[in-house]
């Protein structure tokens with residue numbers, strides 16, 4: 297039971313880190329441009345492919361990671377320059393539709409590249425050794441990627457928070473989100489700040505892509521859909537556009553997702569005699585072992601309840617300098 | 621120092637400015653007055669590069685800035701304190717000031733923040749307060765302080781007394797007079813025409829996108845048309 301619980305908590309934290317890496321990027325861009333960048337999941341997908349091909353090519357892991365981050369940042373910058381800058385300040389619907397189009401282009405472009413490289417649509421991800429296997433802490437065994445995923449997520453997010461609140465570029469992002477013309481008037485180079493925000497969110501998405509692919513073991517050009525949706529939900533839970541809200545929402549979502557799995561079949565996991573037979577039966581009825589498969593349904597019900605009763609998110613109403 | 625020649629600005633097919641010419645000499649305080657919708661803010665936005673003139677020339681110290689971007693214009697020494705204050709509400713007073721100095725070397729920004737808080741002690745007491753939670757008067761001080769952080773040689777003020785209580789209006793004009801004595805060149809848009817003409821050296825009257833009157837402030841103050849339309853006499 298203890299072992300099981302610890303495993304579930306680590307799963308939640310690891311998923312939370314991954315969602316947070318994605319959600320921060322969404323919140324950053326939304327804050328400044330009012331653009332919900334649904335292509336963000338596809339940026340993450342492309343990162344996974346760059347990592348895979350770099351590793352296939354025999355590059356050592358650190359070099360492959362640098363290549364992945366650099367390549368993904370370039371794609372993020374190109375996306376901003378070619379697709380989003382021309383319609384900046386336009387109707388939000390136009391920007392949203394553009395982001396779907398960008399996503400399609402990234403998916404089809406990746407498909408094309410895999411074809412040209414004579415690879416199947418779905419390929420096995422060459423998970424590096426440091427991200428495979430399990431770590432054993434006493435009786436608990438946890439997939440190593442989850443531990444590293446959680447840890448690296450926390451470190452990177454802490455760095456991003458410091459950057460956003462302690463550097464002039466980070467504060468410029470807040471200012472641009474707060475009042476774009478006023479930011480321009482003090483001499484902030486808005487084009488530069490927007491490009492920096494896209495570069496940062498692409499870099500974060502690339503780390504998420506590596507973690508995601510290492511967990512899944514397989515990659516395909518459509519894998520970005522679920523993570524971007526989860527990141528969007530995380531951002532909504534936290535209060536859309538708020539950076540710290542996105543982080544809080546992401547970890548909340550991580551826990552929310554493991555609860556059905558953890559509670560499902562809990563009656564069978566309890567040591568014999570721990571509870572009376574009546575309570576055992578009650579638990580078995582309320583939390584059937586199949587509960588885990590309703591995970592996404594439960595998450596979406598929660599999302600709907602959030603939107604109905606706390607549309608500004610968990611941190612909504614609390615205004616601090618975290619809405620770029 | 622600043623020279624606008626035949627400047628036109630249009631919003632779609634609304635012709636907001638129809639060929640205006642304005643000159644601001646070094647050390648001068650020039651007031652631009654006119655009724656609502658005359659095009660005063662539009663003029664200021666064209667100078668600071670937020671709007672592109674469709675025709676005409678804007679020169680700052682002999683250099684054509686009519687196509688330059690706002691950050692370049694700020695770097696050249698023009699600072700525009702916008703109508704409605706527009707402080708960054710979710711950033712602290714200190715962060716607002718810090719960003720006002722974004723075009724300056726970071727090492728000098730710290731001492732400049734001290735200069736601004738000497739000018740506005742109220743801001744110094746509220747450095748960690750969020751801009752959005754300041755009173756209207758404090759926000760106006762912050763907006764002016766933030767505009768001064770770029771060490772402008774030309775300060776553009778758009779209705780700094782808007783919506784302020786009489787005491788605070790006095791205080792703002794004291795600051796403007798102080799800055800003028802310090803040698804700063806200013807272009808001032810004001811609804812408070814009495815005060816504006818008291819402080820200004822020269823003034824322009826803008827009506828429906830055209831300059832209809834110009835001259836020394838004390839001459840314009842006695843002009844019957846100005847008295848009737850703007851001084852309510």
Ligand SMILES: Nc1ncnc2c1ncn2[C@@H]1O[C@H](COP(=O)(O)OP(=O)(O)OP(=O)(O)O)[C@@H](O)[C@H]1O
Pocket residue numbers: 631634636654655656657658659660661662663703
């Ligand atoms: N973004 C815009 N789009 C369309 N028309 C605009 C826009 N901004 C200003 N205008 C129009 O341009 C004209 C001049 O506006 P401007 O803001 O320059 O006036 P103003 O003299 O500053 O007035 P006020 O004293 O009320 O601030 C007005 O008729 C206004 O309706």
Ligand SMILES: [Mg+2]
Pocket residue numbers: 660661662703778
């Ligand atoms: Mg105006």
